[in-house]
Amino acid sequence: MTDDAERNAEHTAAMKALKAERDEMMKEKKIREKGLIIVHTGNGKGKSSSAFGMIMRCIAHGMPCGVVQFIKGNWITGEKRFLRERFAQECRFVVSGEGFTWDTQDREADIAAARHGWEEAKAMILEPGMKMVVLDEINIALRYDYLPVTEVVEFLTTQKPEMTHVVLTGRDAKPELIAIADLVTEMAEIKHPFREQGVVAQRGVEF
Numbered sequence: 001m002t003d004d005a006e007r008n009a010e011h012t013a014a015m016k017a018l019k020a021e022r023d024e025m026m027k028e029k030k031i032r033e034k035g036l037i038i039v040h041t042g043n044g045k046g047k048s049s050s051a052f053g054m055i056m057r058c059i060a061h062g063m064p065c066g067v068v069q070f071i072k073g074n075w076i077t078g079e080k081r082f083l084r085e086r087f088a089q090e091c092r093f094v095v096s097g098e099g100f101t102w103d104t105q106d107r108e109a110d111i112a113a114a115r116h117g118w119e120e121a122k123a124m125i126l127e128p129g130m131k132m133v134v135l136d137e138i139n140i141a142l143r144y145d146y147l148p149v150t151e152v153v154e155f156l157t158t159q160k161p162e163m164t165h166v167v168l169t170g171r172d173a174k175p176e177l178i179a180i181a182d183l184v185t186e187m188a189e190i191k192h193p194f195r196e197q198g199v200v201a202q203r204g205v206e207f
Contacts, residue, residue: 033163034162034163034182035160035161035162035163035164035165035166036165036166036182036183037156037160037165037166037168037180037181037182037183038051038165038166038167038168038181038182038183038184038185039139039167039168039169039173039177039178039181039183039184039185040167040168040169040170040185040187041139041169041170041171041172041173041178041184041185041186041187042171042185042186042187042188042189043171043187043188043189044186044187044188044189044190045187045189045192045206046187047169047170047171047187048079048136048137048169050185051134051136051167051169052067052079052134054132054134054165054167055067055079055083055091055132055134058090058091058131058132059087059090059091062090063131063132064090064091064127064129064130064131065090065091065092065130065131065132065133065134066091066092066093066094066124066127066130066132066133066134067079067083067091067092067093067094067133067134067136068094068096068117068120068121068124068133068134068135068136068138069093069094069095069096069117069136069137070096070113070114070117070135070136070137070138070140070141070170071137071140071141071170075207076207077207078203078204078207080093080095092124094117094120094121094124096113096114096116096117096118096120107144107146110141110144110146111146113146114141114146114147115146115147117135117138117141118138118141118147118151118152121133121135121138122155122159125155125159125160125161125164125166126159126161130161130164131163131164131165132164132165132166132167133164133165133166133167134166134167134169135166135167135168135169136169136170137169137170138152138168138169138170139168139169139170139171139172139173139174139177140170140171140172141170142170142173142174142177143170143171143172143174149174149176149177150176152177153176153177153180156180157180168181
């Protein structure tokens, strides 16, 4: 047997064993569907990008969805333009923030904007037929205590419809939020062009 043939045979045997293992695991699982509470956090890039990727999937599947964007209000982002201009019927897009906290420098205004966004978010989540709602950068609003995390947790655990997915993005997710989430992903920064080279945020990459 040649080296390639031997490697191919070993690969086939390994994949058969893996399939048998996964088939056995699936027998023990209770297969069901539910609306997930999903948290994207960490200091690496990709939290919002991943959430908007799921919004694209919902649109492709004909699933009504929505976005409430906290903090980033005055940014002209590609996702905001794309969804509002091309998929306004499929995805509702609400902006509540007035800009990053270091730009606004007005805590009262930031709190009022966060409260407005949260009220919009609750209404959207409770809307009949809504399948997914992304709360973009809400973790930042919670980090600065613009909203009480207890209120957000209570709503998500007691009032969120069973089959509605809610995605919460932003750095420094509160432990209370992580505790109730079904799926938590932490984006870790390994290397960043701004820190390494002073390269500013790039159109199409960051916004």
